[in-house]
Amino acid sequence: MIEVKHLTKVYKLNKKQMQELKTKGNKKVAVNDLSFTAKEGEIFGLLGPNGAGKTTTLRSISTLLKPTEGQISVQGYDVIKEASEVRRRIGFLTNELKLDTHFTPNYTIYFFGKLYGLDKKTIDERKEKLFNHFGINEFAHKKIDELSTGMKQKLSIAVSLIHDPEVVIFDEPTNGLDIITARAVTEYLYKLKAEGKLVIISTHIMTVASKLCDRVGIIINGTLKAEGTIEEVLKKTGTNDLEDAFFELYKNTVKEGA
Numbered sequence: 378m379i380e381v382k383h384l385t386k387v388y389k390l391n392k393k394q395m396q397e398l399k400t401k402g403n404k405k406v407a408v409n410d411l412s413f414t415a416k417e418g419e420i421f422g423l424l425g426p427n428g429a430g431k432t433t434t435l436r437s438i439s440t441l442l443k444p445t446e447g448q449i450s451v452q453g454y455d456v457i458k459e460a461s462e463v464r465r466r467i468g469f470l471t472n473e474l475k476l477d478t479h480f481t482p483n484y485t486i487y488f489f490g491k492l493y494g495l496d497k498k499t500i501d502e503r504k505e506k507l508f509n510h511f512g513i514n515e516f517a518h519k520k521i522d523e524l525s526t527g528m529k530q531k532l533s534i535a536v537s538l539i540h541d542p543e544v545v546i547f548d549e550p551t552n553g554l555d556i557i558t559a560r561a562v563t564e565y566l567y568k569l570k571a572e573g574k575l576v577i578i579s580t581h582i583m584t585v586a587s588k589l590c591d592r593v594g595i596i597i598n599g600t601l602k603a604e605g606t607i608e609e610v611l612k613k614t615g616t617n618d619l620e621d622a623f624f625e626l627y628k629n630t631v632k633e634g635a
């Protein structure tokens with residue numbers, strides 16, 4: 378289970394950032410008093426427009442960012458006090474994951490497998506399963522430099538899952554992928570859910586969320602505006618689809634001036 382309680386993250390801005398944002402204040406509240414829960418056996422989606430605070434939230438859950446305020450626990454472990462216990466149990470995918478482009482997918486997967494302390498037999502078995510599913514075998518011996526965006530994304534996913542994590546945290550997993558690759562990713566997420574894993578994703582694409590997620594949290598300007606099953610969110614907003622629900626919440630946010 379992931380429990381986020383009253384998460385607030387304030388970034389300190391440097392001079393260049395202050396100029397870019399045309400602000401005199403040196404602070405940016407990226408996430409403001411955000412609370413939600415995600416459970417095993419479900420795909421939870423954090424939805425929101427660009428800059429809403431999705432990546433900040435997922436990075437905080439993944440121990441990569443220290444919350445300014447609030448508590449987060451993953452499988453009962455505190456992300457600050459028990460960060461290594463959390464890291465062992467999560468697979469985190471971000472578009473900023475840097476793969477060493479001189480190496481091959483084959484080398485990379487063994488490298489990360491060993492980093493997690495896995496023996497060769499376990500890495501072999503998991504690699505076979507992941508490489509088969511994502512069609513990586515055909516480019517397993519090419520340099521990462523030479524791979525397309527989709528291939529790199531598929532490899533990043535395989536790498537993030539090599540230690541068979543209980544909790545899978547994917548930031549915009551299908552962003553920039555063609556429909557075939559995107560389908561391979563969503564099918565794997567369903568498979569992980571069926572295995573009883575907790576999957577949490579972020580997306581700004583409402584159709585992705587409607588199809589994939591059991592429950593969603595809608596974030597606007599760093600604040601959680603709705604949480605629940607898609608039906609619950611539609612009921613709350615009096616709408617028929619998630620896109621309309623989003624705009625209803627967005628309209629209210631603008632009205633409130635939040």
Ligand SMILES: Nc1ncnc2c1ncn2[C@@H]1O[C@H](COP(=O)(O)OP(=O)(O)OP(=O)(O)O)[C@@H](O)[C@H]1O
Nearest residue numbers: 388405407425426427428429430431432433434581
């Ligand atoms: N290191 C940082 N320093 C200052 N401000 C930041 C930093 N990282 C993010 N922000 C700001 O915090 C806010 C939330 O950013 P975040 O990346 O979490 O949003 P997001 O919902 O993931 O957006 P996107 O869909 O565009 O990736 C944005 O206004 C962003 O500009």
